[in-house]
Amino acid sequence: MDAFQAVESVARASYGRLVAYLSARSQDVAGAEDALSEAFRCALETWPKDGVPEKPEAWLLVVARRRVLDHLRHQKVRTDAVLKLRLVAEEAEKPSMFPDERLKLLFICAHPAINEGARTPLMLQTVLGLDAARIASAFLVAPTAMSQRLVRAKAKIRDAGIPFALPEPHELPTRLNFVMEAIYAAYSTGWDDVAGVDPRRRGLAEEAIWLARVVVQLMPGEAEARGLLALMLHCEARRQARRGQHGEYIPLSRQEVTLWSSTMIEEAERALTEASACRSLGRFQLEAAIQSVHAQRALTGQTNWEVIALLYEELVCLTPTLGALVGRAAALAEARGPMVGLAALEAVAAESVLAYQPYWAVRAHLLNKLGRQKEAQGAYTRAIGLSEDEQVRNFLIEQARSEG
Amino acid sequence: MQYVMLTYETEAAFDARSNDNQGTYWGAWQAYSKALAEAGVLVGGNALQPAFSGTTVRLRAGERKVQDGPYADTKEQLGGYFILEVSDLDTALDWAARCPAATDGAIEVRPVLPMQ
Numbered sequence: 001m002d003a004f005q006a007v008e009s010v011a012r013a014s015y016g017r018l019v020a021y022l023s024a025r026s027q028d029v030a031g032a033e034d035a036l037s038e039a040f041r042c043a044l045e046t047w048p049k050d051g052v053p054e055k056p057e058a059w060l061l062v063v064a065r066r067r068v069l070d071h072l073r074h075q076k077v078r079t080d081a082v083l084k085l086r087l088v089a090e091e092a093e094k095p096s097m098f099p100d101e102r103l104k105l106l107f108i109c110a111h112p113a114i115n116e117g118a119r120t121p122l123m124l125q126t127v128l129g130l131d132a133a134r135i136a137s138a139f140l141v142a143p144t145a146m147s148q149r150l151v152r153a154k155a156k157i158r159d160a161g162i163p164f165a166l167p168e169p170h171e172l173p174t175r176l177n178f179v180m181e182a183i184y185a186a187y188s189t190g191w192d193d194v195a196g197v198d199p200r201r202r203g204l205a206e207e208a209i210w211l212a213r214v215v216v217q218l219m220p221g222e223a224e225a226r227g228l229l230a231l232m233l234h235c236e237a238r239r240q241a242r243r244g245q246h247g248e249y250i251p252l253s254r255q256e257v258t259l260w261s262s263t264m265i266e267e268a269e270r271a272l273t274e275a276s277a278c279r280s281l282g283r284f285q286l287e288a289a290i291q292s293v294h295a296q297r298a299l300t301g302q303t304n305w306e307v308i309a310l311l312y313e314e315l316v317c318l319t320p321t322l323g324a325l326v327g328r329a330a331a332l333a334e335a336r337g338p339m340v341g342l343a344a345l346e347a348v349a350a351e352s353v354l355a356y357q358p359y360w361a362v363r364a365h366l367l368n369k370l371g372r373q374k375e376a377q378g379a380y381t382r383a384i385g386l387s388e389d390e391q392v393r394n395f396l397i398e399q400a401r402s403e404g
Numbered sequence: 405m406q407y408v409m410l411t412y413e414t415e416a417a418f419d420a421r422s423n424d425n426q427g428t429y430w431g432a433w434q435a436y437s438k439a440l441a442e443a444g445v446l447v448g449g450n451a452l453q454p455a456f457s458g459t460t461v462r463l464r465a466g467e468r469k470v471q472d473g474p475y476a477d478t479k480e481q482l483g484g485y486f487i488l489e490v491s492d493l494d495t496a497l498d499w500a501a502r503c504p505a506a507t508d509g510a511i512e513v514r515p516v517l518p519m520q
Contacts, residue, residue, distance in 0.1 A: 355439070393435075394428065397431050
């Protein structure tokens with residue numbers, strides 16, 4: 001392996017651990033990131049000449065830590081003397097094993113004091129090392145605005161003195177939920193993409209799954225974290241089946257089940273079983289359970305819509321998101337007929353679905369089943385107009401044409 | 405705030421306006437306009453005739469220079485525009501991403517300069 005590859009692989013594997021460790025001590029995420037990027041630059045200069053050190057991570061950590069200290073020394077403002085002393089004392093040690101502080105960093109990124117729109121981007125940047133431009137593209141935000149958002153969030157961490165510590169036990173469920181929501185947002189952003197179709201988003205789904213694994217690994221007793229992992233693995237298992245040979249969109253009901261990844265489904269099922277052993281049901285476990293019922297089709301050839309509808313009922317009670325409300329309506333329609341499904345759709349506030357594509361697609365489908373073709377066409381048109389994905393748009397145009 | 409979306413289309417898209425694909429092409433655009441209107445964000449807009457139908461005028465040292473064709477000879481050409489009334493740039497970008505021309509062309513989103 002050449003020096004450049006070595007730097008790259010350390011960056012990929014250890015970036016988050018290094019930033020977390022450094023910032024947990026200096027209380028300054030932005031400073032830790034700067035110091036680390038200087039250390040990486042240093043490595044790129046010296047490793048090709050002197051060879052890759054035996055412990056590349058430790059080498060980077062020593063260099064970055066020195067940078068953090070230099071920076072503190074040069075600061076005109078008074079730094080906490082105790083903090084400085086602790087850092088100086090640590091600098092004398094040779095780090096061979098440094099503790100994994102990533103979980104603290106995840107909690108900080110998803111802290112209630114951080115603007116909600118900055119939580120996921122902050123995680124992607126500090127824990128995974130994605131650059132601001134790529135994050136901006138993935139979230140469909142102007143790059144300068146995204147950079148500002150990230151800078152502001154890091155300033156807030158520093159200035160508000162958000163502690164680098166795990167939340168108190170009584171705060172933990174709420175705080176963990178913020179972390180998981182941020183990870184799920186990262187996944188959903190990368191979800192629609194088929195590998196290679198949209199370079200903006202490639203890998204974001206994988207990164208999110210990787211983050212969920214980190215949480216499960218560091219908090220093995222948390223049922224919802226396993227639920228989140230199970231949910232994402234179930235969705236990820238169908239990636240190959242979601243598109244046809246020419247990239248055309250294939251809805252879940254028409255997917256070729258042999259294209260689903262059985263290894264991912266098995267892992268998802270294991271995670272869900274382990275979660276249910278913890279006996280604390282939550283949103284992510286319910287969503288994973290819904291996907292688990294869909295996955296049964298690979299074995300039985302059937303979809304038990306009644307069970308799915310019941311799971312959605314539970315989900316809507318817990319978190320009545322638009323996605324859950326529309327999913328519930330679709331499941332009710334399959335289980336108990338289009339009239340029941342349509343009634344569930346009608347109960348959703350009209351104001352909230354003005355730009356929500358799935359609502360209109362399901363509505364069109366149900367109106368068509370009820371023989372209300374004219375209204376169905378209108379709803380199809382809305383769904384087509386709200387589609388961001390060209391293949392989904394074409395699929396709906398085709399549907400509308402064949403049913404009109 | 406008001407934003408203008410300038411939609412830039414490929415040659416293939418301009419061709420699709422009148423070939424076998426036109427049903428899909430116009431269907432997508434009509435649906436998109438409808439979605440904008442029914443979401444209550446559309447202020448106005450127009451589709452434009454293709455770039456070759458444009459005429460560009462310049463005055464240089466008192467002399468008129470008139471050219472056939474568009475202002476700039478680029479691969480993707482201005483195909484139309486929408487004026488939106490939305491709360492912020494993020495929302496405008498969401499709408500831009502849903503525009504049929506976003507897939508192979510490009511959408512430029514610009515805030516309108518309010519006039520006193």
